Amino acid sequence: MEPVDLSETLSRFILKEKYIRANNTVRHAAFMPNKNDEVSVFRISGITDNEVWGIGDREVATEQGKPIFGRADIIASIVISKDLKVIPTELPERHADIAGWPEERSEQKQIALGLAAESEFHKK
Numbered sequence: 001m002e003p004v005d006l007s008e009t010l011s012r013f014i015l016k017e018k019y020i021r022a023n024n025t026v027r028h029a030a031f032m033p034n035k036n037d038e039v040s041v042f043r044i045s046g047i048t049d050n051e052v053w054g055i056g057d058r059e060v061a062t063e064q065g066k067p068i069f070g071r072a073d074i075i076a077s078i079v080i081s082k083d084l085k086v087i088p089t090e091l092p093e094r095h096a097d098i099a100g101w102p103e104e105r106s107e108q109k110q111i112a113l114g115l116a117a118e119s120e121f122h123k124k
Helices: 049-064 076-081 105-118
Strands: 009-014 039-043 070-075 085-088 095-099 120-123
Touching (some): 009 049, 009 076, 070 076, 070 105, 076 105
Antiparallel strands (some): 009 039, 039 095, 070 120, 085 095
């Protein structure tokens, strides 16, 4: 499994409409870590937009049983600049976790605010 390159684009699929503002920007909640202190993303560099949405439909929407409202794309170097790690996983293909979050929820929120502000939203 290839390590994540700093220039790679990562995509966070958004399953909750409330994570998207009326002006089509992403709220920080979309980047808050789960109970395992991870944020699930997909490595989308080098594939078409249709392939990206296909991954979202197959690996996220179907798995979660929820529709996708959009996705937040962010460059790996931005994530790493926040003292986080992007760790590739075996399955599903192209999946990675953003890990290395601080324990304090307030610190997590500050980082998530920065990630959301620097992400680019794509509506489904």
